[in-house]
Amino acid sequence: MPASPHYxxxxxxxLSDGTLSPQDLVCRARAQGVDVLAVTDHDVTDGLxxxxxxxxxxxxxxxxxxxxxxxxxxxxxxxxxxNIDPAHAGLQAGLARLRAFRTERGEEIARRLExxxxxxxxxxxxxxxxxxxxxxxxxxxxxxxxxxxxxxRKVFRKFLIHNRPGYVSGHWATLEEAVGWIVAAGGQxxxxxxxxxxxxxxxxxxxxEAFRDCxxxxxxxxxxxxxxxxxxxxxxxxxxxxxxASCGSDYHGPEQSWQELGRPMxxxxxxxxxxxxxxxxxxxxx
Numbered sequence: 469m470p471a472s473p474h475y476x477x478x479x480x481x482x483l484s485d486g487t488l489s490p491q492d493l494v495c496r497a498r499a500q501g502v503d504v505l506a507v508t509d510h511d512v513t514d515g516l517x518x519x520x521x522x523x524x525x526x527x528x529x530x531x532x533x534x535x536x537x538x539x540x541x542x543x544x545x546x547x548x549x550x551n552i553d554p555a556h557a558g559l560q561a562g563l564a565r566l567r568a569f570r571t572e573r574g575e576e577i578a579r580r581l582e583x584x585x586x587x588x589x590x591x592x593x594x595x596x597x598x599x600x601x602x603x604x605x606x607x608x609x610x611x612x613x614x615x616x617x618x619x620x621r622k623v624f625r626k627f628l629i630h631n632r633p634g635y636v637s638g639h640w641a642t643l644e645e646a647v648g649w650i651v652a653a654g655g656q657x658x659x660x661x662x663x664x665x666x667x668x669x670x671x672x673x674x675x676x677e678a679f680r681d682c683x684x685x686x687x688x689x690x691x692x693x694x695x696x697x698x699x700x701x702x703x704x705x706x707x708x709x710x711x712x713a714s715c716g717s718d719y720h721g722p723e724q725s726w727q728e729l730g731r732p733m734x735x736x737x738x739x740x741x742x743x744x745x746x747x748x749x750x751x752x753x754x
Contacts, residue, residue: 475750538640575590659679
C-alpha cells in the first residue's frame with residue numbers, strides 16, 4: 469500500500485514575509501518530502517502562478533491559498549484560505565484594502581522608530597521586502613541587521629509588540645469579511661496557529677464559535693509553533709466544534725530552523741482532515 473501523501477498547508481514566500489521565492493519554496497518542499505503544499509502568503513496571492521508552474525514541474529500538488537489578517541474583539545487573528553480561486557474579484561478587492569493598510573502602518577512604524585532614535589527604518593524595511601507586502605517582519609529584519617537586537621524573537625519583544633516603540637495596532641478585516649471572501653472564492657476558511665494567540669481559553673472558544681458561525685470550517689491542529697500539548701488541545705477543539713483539522717509548518721524560510729518544511733505532521737486520532745473530501749492529489753515520487 470502506498471504511503472499517505474504528506475501535507476503542509478501553511479507556508480510563505482518573498483511575496484509576503486518569507487525569504488524564498490515561490491519557485492524555491494516549492495522545490496524545497498518537494499525535496500523535504502512534501503506532496504501537497506499550500507502557499508498562503510499574507511494578504512496577497514501574487515506568488516501562486518509561479519508556485520503552480522514549479523509544482524507541476526517537480527510533481528508536487530499545489531493548493532492555492534492565502535492568509536488573511538483579522539481584527540476580532542480588539543485582537544489580531546489570522547485566517548488561512550485553502551483552495552481559493554485567486555482570480556476572484558471580491559477576494560482581491562479585500563486583499564488590496566489590507567495591503568494599503570499595511571503600507572500606512574509601515575510608514576507609522578517608521579515614524580515611531582525615528583522618534584526613538586532609529587533612522588532609515590522605512591527604507592531599511594523596504595529593502596527586505598521583495599513583494600507588495602510591507603510587514604513587521606521586514607522591520608524586524610532591518611533592526612537585526614542594523615544591530616538593534618540579536619535575533620528576530622528579541623527584536624519583536626524590544627520594538628514591535630504592544631507598549632514598545634515601534635508598535636502600531638492593526639485595523640484588519642472583520643472575521644465575517646475574511647471568511648466571506650474565502651468562501652466566495654470557493655475556498656475553505658481555517659484558523660491559523662490557534663495556540664499562538666495571547667487570549668484566554670474562554671476568549672479563544674468564543675472566537676472559534678464566531679468563526680464557525682460565519683462559515684469557517686477548519687482549524688490548524690498541527691502547526692510549526694504548536695507544542696505536543698497544543699496539538700492535543702487543538703484536536704479537542706476541532707472535535708468539540710465540528711471543525712476539520714489542518715496541518716502546516718507556517719514556514720517562512722531556512723533562517724527559522726524550528727519551522728522546517730517536511731517535518732512529520734500527524735493529526736491526532738479522531739480528527740477529520742481538512743483534505744478529507746478533496747480529490748486524490750496528483751503527485752509524483754521526488
